[in-house]
Amino acid sequence: MISSHRKKINLLLTLTVAGALISQSFNIQQPKPKKLMNIKVFPSTATFDEVDHAMDQFKVDLGVKCNYCHAPEKDNPRKMDMPSDANPNKDIARDMIRMTEEMNKKYIATIKHTESDTSKLQLVTCNTCHRGAPKPFAKPLPAPQPPPPGQGPGQWPKANGTSGK
Ligand code: HEC
Numbered sequence: 001m002i003s004s005h006r007k008k009i010n011l012l013l014t015l016t017v018a019g020a021l022i023s024q025s026f027n028i029q030q031p032k033p034k035k036l037m038n039i040k041v042f043p044s045t046a047t048f049d050e051v052d053h054a055m056d057q058f059k060v061d062l063g064v065k066c067n068y069c070h071a072p073e074k075d076n077p078r079k080m081d082m083p084s085d086a087n088p089n090k091d092i093a094r095d096m097i098r099m100t101e102e103m104n105k106k107y108i109a110t111i112k113h114t115e116s117d118t119s120k121l122q123l124v125t126c127n128t129c130h131r132g133a134p135k136p137f138a139k140p141l142p143a144p145q146p147p148p149p150g151q152g153p154g155q156w157p158k159a160n161g162t163s164g165k
Pocket residue numbers: 035036037038039040041042051052055056058059062064065066067068069070082083089090091093094
């Protein structure tokens with residue numbers, strides 16, 4: 001029983017290693033690391049994956065899709081041209097990143113926490129203000145409604161008709 005389990009694990013390991021070697025030697029599924037073309041605010045050391053991760057967060061925090069800040073490709077409007085600055089919301093977002101960073105560095109990080117305060121240092125994020133909407137709500141948000149029995153957690157209301165595609 002145990003030994004047959006072992007065998008299966010060994011086989012799996014062998015297959016995985018063999019697969020990795022084969023795909024390496026034939027360059028299968030080994031796309032070149034993607035390059036960043038037009039980065040002005042994120043640190044120059046940022047990797048493509050790190051930027052990509054930040055983008056997913058922007059999408060959620062503002063309740064929008066990628067084309068809210070990115071322009072379509074000239075030749076193929078169905079694809080997006082990520083390095084292009086043709087969409088003015090991209091430069092607004094750059095200023096928002098600078099602003100958020102300054103708030104954290106200059107004001108939030110200097111807040112002293114007493115020893116008895118066990119809460120972690122909280123940083124300002126896009127979500128602190130935007131709460132899932134491209135323009136922050138001007139009025140206080142209603143408290144989230146308790147979910148109907150048997151359903152997920154309550155949701156903040158979404159702004160009407162503001163999210164792009
Ligand atoms: C709120 C605005 C906003 C949204 C939404 C957004 N982006 Fe971005 N994106 C930016 C900004 C600003 C930069 C440039 C950052 C800089 O200059 O440091 C950028 C840069 C990028 C880059 C790097 C391009 C280059 O220079 O090579 C990629 C890739 C990218 N975004 C992909 C995405 C994807 C995919 C999505 C959707 C999941 C997305 N973005 C959603 C604002 C946004």
